[in-house]
Amino acid sequence: MDKPPFAKATGGEPQAPPQAPPAGQTPPAPQGGGRGGAPQAPPVDPKYNWPSTPRTVVGTRVKRLDGPDKVSGRAKYTFDVKRPGMVYGRAVRSPYPHARVVSIDFSAAERVPGFKTSLVIRDPKDPKTNVVMWQGDEVAAVAADTEEHAIDAARAVKVEYEVLPAVINVDSALAGRAPEGVFPNGNVRVGTAQDAGDLAAGFKAAAHTLEQTYATHVITHVCMESHGSVCEWEGDKLTAWVSTQGVNSARDNFASGLGIPQTNVRVICQYMGGGFGSKLQLGPEGLICARLAKQAGVPVKLMLDRKEEHLVTGNRPSAAAKVKAGVSADGIITAYDADSWGTGGAGGNAGVQLPYIYLIANRHRAHRDVYINTGQQRPMRAPGHPQASFITEIMMDELADLVNMDPVQFRLKNLPPEAPNAMWGSYLREGAAAFGWSKRHPTGDPTPGSVKTGMGVAICTWGGGGRGPSPAHCEIASDGSVTMRLGTQDIGTGQRTLVAIVTADALGLQPSQITPEIGDTQYGASANSGGSTTASSTSPGLRIAALKALEALKEKVAPALGVTADALVATGGRIQVKDTPSKSLSWADACKRIGPQSITAQADWQPGMTSLTTSGVQFAEAKVDIKTGIVKVTRVLAIQDCGLVLNKLTAESQAYGGVVAAINFALFEDRLLDRVTGQMVNPNMEWYLLAGMSDIPQIDVRLKNMPERGVVGIGEPPTVPTAAAIALAVRNAIGVSVRSLPLTPAKILESLQQKA
Amino acid sequence: MPRRKDEPGFTRRSFLKTVGAGGVAAGVLAKTPVKAQGGVNAVGPGAVPILLNVNGQPLRLEVEPRVTLLDALRTRADLTGSKRGCDRGACGACTMIVDGRTVYSCSTLAIEVQGKKIRTVDGLASPNGRLHPVQQAFCDKDALMCGFCTPGFVMASVGLLEEHPNPTPEQIKKGLDGNICRCGTFSRVFEAVSSVKGVRRG
Numbered sequence: 038m039d040k041p042p043f044a045k046a047t048g049g050e051p052q053a054p055p056q057a058p059p060a061g062q063t064p065p066a067p068q069g070g071g072r073g074g075a076p077q078a079p080p081v082d083p084k085y086n087w088p089s090t091p092r093t094v095v096g097t098r099v100k101r102l103d104g105p106d107k108v109s110g111r112a113k114y115t116f117d118v119k120r121p122g123m124v125y126g127r128a129v130r131s132p133y134p135h136a137r138v139v140s141i142d143f144s145a146a147e148r149v150p151g152f153k154t155s156l157v158i159r160d161p162k163d164p165k166t167n168v169v170m171w172q173g174d175e176v177a178a179v180a181a182d183t184e185e186h187a188i189d190a191a192r193a194v195k196v197e198y199e200v201l202p203a204v205i206n207v208d209s210a211l212a213g214r215a216p217e218g219v220f221p222n223g224n225v226r227v228g229t230a231q232d233a234g235d236l237a238a239g240f241k242a243a244a245h246t247l248e249q250t251y252a253t254h255v256i257t258h259v260c261m262e263s264h265g266s267v268c269e270w271e272g273d274k275l276t277a278w279v280s281t282q283g284v285n286s287a288r289d290n291f292a293s294g295l296g297i298p299q300t301n302v303r304v305i306c307q308y309m310g311g312g313f314g315s316k317l318q319l320g321p322e323g324l325i326c327a328r329l330a331k332q333a334g335v336p337v338k339l340m341l342d343r344k345e346e347h348l349v350t351g352n353r354p355s356a357a358a359k360v361k362a363g364v365s366a367d368g369i370i371t372a373y374d375a376d377s378w379g380t381g382g383a384g385g386n387a388g389v390q391l392p393y394i395y396l397i398a399n400r401h402r403a404h405r406d407v408y409i410n411t412g413q414q415r416p417m418r419a420p421g422h423p424q425a426s427f428i429t430e431i432m433m434d435e436l437a438d439l440v441n442m443d444p445v446q447f448r449l450k451n452l453p454p455e456a457p458n459a460m461w462g463s464y465l466r467e468g469a470a471a472f473g474w475s476k477r478h479p480t481g482d483p484t485p486g487s488v489k490t491g492m493g494v495a496i497c498t499w500g501g502g503g504r505g506p507s508p509a510h511c512e513i514a515s516d517g518s519v520t521m522r523l524g525t526q527d528i529g530t531g532q533r534t535l536v537a538i539v540t541a542d543a544l545g546l547q548p549s550q551i552t553p554e555i556g557d558t559q560y561g562a563s564a565n566s567g568g569s570t571t572a573s574s575t576s577p578g579l580r581i582a583a584l585k586a587l588e589a590l591k592e593k594v595a596p597a598l599g600v601t602a603d604a605l606v607a608t609g610g611r612i613q614v615k616d617t618p619s620k621s622l623s624w625a626d627a628c629k630r631i632g633p634q635s636i637t638a639q640a641d642w643q644p645g646m647t648s649l650t651t652s653g654v655q656f657a658e659a660k661v662d663i664k665t666g667i668v669k670v671t672r673v674l675a676i677q678d679c680g681l682v683l684n685k686l687t688a689e690s691q692a693y694g695g696v697v698a699a700i701n702f703a704l705f706e707d708r709l710l711d712r713v714t715g716q717m718v719n720p721n722m723e724w725y726l727l728a729g730m731s732d733i734p735q736i737d738v739r740l741k742n743m744p745e746r747g748v749v750g751i752g753e754p755p756t757v758p759t760a761a762a763i764a765l766a767v768r769n770a771i772g773v774s775v776r777s778l779p780l781t782p783a784k785i786l787e788s789l790q791q792k793a
Numbered sequence: 794m795p796r797r798k799d800e801p802g803f804t805r806r807s808f809l810k811t812v813g814a815g816g817v818a819a820g821v822l823a824k825t826p827v828k829a830q831g832g833v834n835a836v837g838p839g840a841v842p843i844l845l846n847v848n849g850q851p852l853r854l855e856v857e858p859r860v861t862l863l864d865a866l867r868t869r870a871d872l873t874g875s876k877r878g879c880d881r882g883a884c885g886a887c888t889m890i891v892d893g894r895t896v897y898s899c900s901t902l903a904i905e906v907q908g909k910k911i912r913t914v915d916g917l918a919s920p921n922g923r924l925h926p927v928q929q930a931f932c933d934k935d936a937l938m939c940g941f942c943t944p945g946f947v948m949a950s951v952g953l954l955e956e957h958p959n960p961t962p963e964q965i966k967k968g969l970d971g972n973i974c975r976c977g978t979f980s981r982v983f984e985a986v987s988s989v990k991g992v993r994r995g
Contacts, residue, residue: 723881
């Protein structure tokens with residue numbers, strides 16, 4: 038392993054503030070993970086585009102095809118893969134956040150029963166690579182016959198460290214009180230300032246100004262299935278089962294990391310237990326596994342444990358902003374001046390988009406990334422957006438109170454104009470009526486007793502557009518079987534089922550009649566499942582490939598029905614003459630005319646069948662016990678669009694899941710570092726708190742179907758506004774703003790005390 | 794006793810503290826018991842033969858005394874339906890039913906459940922493939938996403954319904970509070986479990 042300590046360091050350039058376009062104009066470039074890329078291919082032929090007629094499959098509630106495999110334990114995840122002769126790998130990791138590796142002694146490890154092989158990752162003699170930059174940084178690795186023996190062997194590796202000063206605390210680093218020389222270009226990286234309008238004039242026009250600091254914390258992904266792989270070599274060819282959000286990018290990472298041709302690597306991922314952005318790239322543990330397997334001469338499985346997951350597989354960066362804002366007497370935000378910062382660990386950026394969504398003509402924004410000695414950030418479900426939402430929305434209610442305006446009315450006054458990708462105004466009005474917003478009391482529940490109730494609202498946006506290449510390969514055989522292959526993967530969203538839905542819809546069949554083959558680099562290129570782009574990237578190619586295969590089938594069938602191919606339609610499991618159901622063949626009979634050579638067709642993503650950017654609004658109701666500080670979320674209403682809904686059932690599940698993830702972000706999870714040692718004090722699942730069934734409120738999802746927009750992703754937007762809406766419900770309940778997350782009982786009580 | 798999910802109980806840590814006394818491992822089909830310091834029989838640290846009853850079938854394995862029930866079944870018997878999420882009895886992905894009670898199999902030693910009836914998700918469906926009503930309800934209500942926590946939720950739900958065939962909402966919540974789903978399927982798991990009828994009291 039020659040991974041330099043800063044291999045993945047990237048700048049902390051704050052991203053441009055998202056501003057929805059005026060009505061009727063082209064949607065903006067996708068934000069955050071919604072990478073789109075300029076479409077190079079010609080727009081889609083209208084005959085392949087999504088039909089405007091009601092569909093029998095697309096947009097209905099289709100159960101997951103792989104549900105039975107998952108509920109019965111038959112689904113084989115990477116964690117479950119067992120290969121003949123397989124042994125187990127384990128990394129030796131630094132307990133220190135910053136240290137130089139002085140020596141590594143494997144002699145005791147080699148005496149552990151079942152020991153197979155060892156690997157030096159931080160060569161003590163190489164000054165370029167012998168420094169570890171965070172707790173958990175890889176130092177060495179071993180493999181042994183059982184997992185228990187691998188753990189024994191890893192423990193027996195004797196590593197001598199020279200402990201170096203570490204940067205642990207963000208505030209100290211910002212104040213210049215942290216050790217210098219830890220990071221080559223300093224502990225703080227200053228981003229480019231962004232300006233618009235005339236800030237001074239904006240503040241002059243304000244009737245009220247507000248100055249506050251808002252902050253969000255670092256959380257980790259906590260995928261239920263840890264990161265890891267099983268690697269098996271045959272000569273110089275590698276087959277790897279990887280828990281990944283991108284089989285193709287994992288293949289490329291193996292090839293570049295090991296110095297072998299991409300064509301020598303096959304990556305398989307049939308089922309994976311959650312990624313949330315942390316499995317977009319192959320982590321160092323993947324390359325370690327491959328190297329151990331090469332040395333051991335047998336397949337190696339290396340899955341991380343829960344502590345390693347917290348330490349080295351990414352996190353959501355913190356974000357904080359000292360904000361000064363001005364508002365006119367009639368409720369228009371006239372000026373916004375934000376000085377933001379955050380940490381994405383050692384060399385990781387912490388970009389956040391401020392202000393979030395609302396139009397503010399006069400603004401200034403500066404940003405600093407603070408480097409500390411922890412594992413680097415990785416994208417986590419809507420990178421930057423939940424933080425931006427919290428920092429912006431708490432301010433919105435504080436400004437609304439300054440001008441005595443209802444928070445919904447105040448938001449309506451400051452929104453970008455309504456457009457298909459900017460529907461917040463309509464959703465705010467609809468949601469307010471549905472949620473009973475008119476019953477909301479002003480800030481501070483006047484009800485006697487210790488349990489106070491409040492309501493809050495927040496809004497979101499996300500890119501979610503599609504892109505190629507994502508070629509889909511459709512095969513129709515003479516026995517009527519249909520297989521659709523492509524190199525995408527199902528990370529739990531229901532992508533496998535979606536492949537069947539789009540194909541079946543185009544062929545007039547049911548999803549159960551389609552065999553989707555995905556999760557394998559043998560099926561060709563396709564994008565990572567990230568940025569809520571998988572449905573939009575894959576569905577155009579799927580539909581067009583299926584329709585092209587159908588055209589070929591119609592040609593074969595037309596003579597039997599005495600018409601030309603263009604007179605035929607596929608519907609209800611039959612190929613029939615348009616408007617003449619009596620002249621038809623069953624699918625099976627039609628396919629008998631295919632002959633020994635299956636029909637095959639291929640098609641890629643096309644522009645015109647997908648769109649960019651979604652809008653959503655969420656309302657939350659919470660109860661707060663002011664004696665204990667305990668917050669209980671009681672209701673959440675999520676209104677969310679995602680263009681053309683492909684599977685109503687699983688799209689709703691994405692919204693439910695996004696809301697739950699944000700309840701965790703708002704109330705429970707928190708990566709806690711020891712202020713002296715820099716070590717994480719809760720790298721587990723009992724002190725790293727996550728919601729259980731009793732913490733879940735009533736969640737109502739209103740999914741907006743916008744078929745005319747084509748497909749847009751939904752994985753990320755529903756997790757953006759919930760935390761802010763909950764924090765505002767708490768504020769409305771207790772009459773005090775809590776300006777940082779998580780909303781722990783201690784913090785609530787402290788805020789109440791400060792008010793008193 | 795295996796560690797019941799709803800009460801503090803036996804842990805691997807306390808096992809390691811007491812293994813020298815040998816009492817816990819008394820049921821092991823020991824090769825040659827070793828005289829421990831206290832003069833009582835002990836086993837390990839090497840592998841010892843054990844006999845388990847898993848999903849109605851006898852299962853003979855050789856495991857070190859420290860090996861958990863979860864790892865014994867997953868890595869030695871290829872019964873991989875049960876998952877390991879936290880390995881510390883916090884997430885519930887490893888939930889099995891032992892003598893009618895749900896347990897965290899990651900925090901239960903294989904050698905301590907000899908002679909007990911162990912049920913895992915792998916054996917829940919009928920031999921002809923027909924899903925258990927709980928499994929079917931999870932599929933119908935989309936009570937799963939990535940599916941990694943699902944076997945644990947399914948077994949916890951079966952355990953709950955065998956104890957309370959017509960559970961109240963509060964019983965469902967309490968019965969499933971020992972399981973974590975990171976994809977956030979709770980609302981639909983609740984819906985699924987609420988919809989299940991006709992599970993026989995265990």
